[in-house]
Amino acid sequence: MxxxxxxxxxxxxxxxxxxxxxxxxxxxxxxxxxxxxxxxxxxxxxxxxxxxxxxxxxxxxQDAFEGTGPMHPMLHGARLQKTPPEESSASEQAVIKAIIPTLKLYPVCGTACHNGSYPPLSDNSPRKLVMHMDVVPDASNLQHGKGALWCLDCHHNTQRNSLLDNFGKEIHMDAAPLLCAKCHGNTFTDWSNGIHGKALGEWQSHGKKRWFGCSECHNPHDVVNGESENGFKAISPEQITTKDR
Amino acid sequence: MPENIPLKEIDVTEKPESPGSSASLSRRKLLEFSAKVSTVSLLGAATLLSGCDDSSAQVSWAENFQKAYRLMSADEVAAAIKRLEARYSEHFSKAVSVDSSKAEPGVLFGAALNLQKCIGCRRCVKACTLENNQSRTEGEETEWIRVLKMEQEPTQQEDAEHYYQSESVPQQNAHYMPISCMQCENPPCVKVCPVQATYREDDGIVVVDYNWCIGCRMCIQACPYWARRFNWREPGLSSEQLNPNTHYLGNRPRMKGVVEKCTFCIQRVRKGRNPACVEACPVGARKFGNLLDENSEIRKVLASKRVFRLKEELNTEPKFFYFAD
Structure with a gap:
């Protein structure tokens, strides 16, 4: 009542x-x-x-492609390495929203402190950082990789606006899924095949599609806290209004 | 002799000279006469209506007497579309387009859902409603997708929780299974429809011709997936809520007394776009594509994941697949 x-x-x-x-x-x-x-x-x-x-x-x-641009060439190349050459032109249809405009610290990182003029850090071991506490509250206790990872495992040592591949080379920030693929290879393969991740756009295999980069759904600095039964942060559901069918 | 009486009666009716035949003849004459009278009166009503200024009366007249959609000629389809566009645009005071594009050859639509990923957030349910112009009245909303919440133990569709009101999802020890129309290749709803108002299109979508539906709800009874909804009342839909891009067999505004269901967003997929539920899913659990194209995402899912279909044993051959990583 x-x-x-x-x-x-x-x-x-x-x-x-x-x-x-x-x-x-x-x-x-x-x-x-x-x-x-x-x-x-x-x-x-x-x-x-x-x-x-x-x-x-x-x-x-209404328009799934609003505010998107072509996928970064590095990422595009990695996605298409198994695709026959005759199909690669059709796959120019892959668009993505660039991450860089959403990163508040990005313009500062590459110019103010981490522009490559400082000598590389000799010590890669985790320690507390006074900077960047808004991104990672406690850098010595990063919520990703169960204690095995620290900032410089993913971020380039001197070019801080870039990410780091397994051979010490730079990965462009807009090609971030290549960094994730270092550990999550199967998931990257599924993502490249369109099986993992959101799907916006056209259904044809050669149609124009909007891709979602890894970090658009997963927070790379806080994946453990975000984890739950299904590996996705709990969100509030849409409620339905009726039982009358 | 009571056994002779029916024989006698049959003999009497079959003989043309018998006294009973004059009665049946006169009945036939009467029927012919009344048929003529009713035709004349219908024609009279038609001339009256076509002569009057009330455009909505003319439209409803024409709509009531149009053929089944799939038997219409191209001209008749064009006339029906024009009528509907005019009526909807006037009723909702904005430009509404009604599409009539046909199935493309070499296309068979299928969908898949990753049960391991689904978190039960019901965004697909709401996106479907925004796209497909279901009735939305206060406290009552027609939804084509139903999300079942199941405990960790295997549960029947019939025992699952449909109306969960969780603060947050996913809940521990629960899994979620959205169900809607499975677009069966062997659809029980199509078999039972007495007027063939629901049928399978060539690209595999099971559709409803709303103008041909008589509202008997046999299809609702026949569907093992509870996919069909009935408009018990005049659907409530405001002008702001209306999605003006519609298809004749899909999301055009419905009327009272007809059955509706998921059409894989026919108005979108016939133009190449993914269905609304697929685009809305925040975890990317839903996949959609052409089952006949081996490079499509859906075929890659079928080739590389563990797949099942709901209630396979009923031989309905659904084109909606559930899978896990």
Missing amino acids: LEFPVRTLVLLLLSSAMAVSAERDNCFESREGFGPVNTVKTENGESNIRCSEETGAVLWW
Whole structure:
């Protein structure tokens, strides 16, 4: 008896929120706090995306390719190494949202401190850092790799805007999945085949597709805390409103 | 002799000279007469309606007397589409397009869902509703996808929790299994439809011709996956909620008394785009593609993962596959 008016109130609140849901500012595409998206009006006056009024997640795209660009050549090359050459032109259809504009520290990292002019660190062992505590609260206790990893296992020693491959060479930040592939090879293979990860765009095997990079869904600095039963951070579900079928 | 009586009666009716025949003849005449009268009156009503200014009455007249969609000629389809576009655009006060594109040769649609990845967030359910113009009235929403929450032990579809109200998902020791139309190759719903209003398109999508559906709900009874929904009331859909890109056999606004179901977002996939649920899934559990194209993602899933179909033993041959890494 008590439940009914509460539920009705919630529903009323929700329905009043629905009117402005399309204009919601803090929408996010994959994981909360990463890659906020803005609603853009398209030619026919409709909003490009529709977000959930409950969680803010983008549920519906009118144009899935809004704000995307071609995939980084390094990544593209790695993805296509098994593809016959005649198909590689068709695979130019792969687009992705660049990570760099979403990284707050990126412009500073490469110019202010880690521009290569400082001598490389001789000591790679984990220790507490006073910097970057907003990204990694406790660098000596990184929540990735169960104690086996530290900053410089992934980030380049002197060129801090780049990532590091197994042979000490640089990986461009926009080709980050190549870094992840160092340990998660099977997952990278599945991702390259389109089996792992989000799928936006066209269904044809040669169609234009929007790819999601690893870090658009997984937080590389906090994968352990984000882990749960299914290896994905718990999120609040969309609620359904009726039992009447 | 009670046994002779029925024989006698049969003899009497079969003989043309018998007194009973005049009665049956006169009945036939009466039927012919009444048929003529009703045709004339229908034609009269048609002329009256076509002469009057009320465009909506003309449209509803034409809609009521149109043929089954798949038997229509190209001209009749074009006329029906034009009628609908005009009616919807007026009703929702914005431009609504109704698509009638046909199945492409060499395409057989299939979908797959990674059960190990699904977290039960119901974003697919909501995305489907945004895309497909289901009825949304206060406190009551038609949804084509139903997410089953199951405990760690193997559970039947019938025993699973459908209406879970969790604070956060995934819950410990639970797994989630979204079910919707499986787009069967051997669909029980199509077999039972008495008017053939639901049928399989050439690219494998099972569709409903809403104007031909009589609302008998036999298909709802026949479907083992609980995939079909009935419009018990006039559907509630506001102008802002309406998705104006529609297909005749898909997400065009429905009317009271017809059955609807998942169409793999026919309005999107016939134009090359992924279905709305596939795009909305935050964990990338849903995959979609052409089963006849060996380079498609769906074929790679079938080739490299452990796959099963729900209720395989019913011989419905679903084109919706569940898989695990």
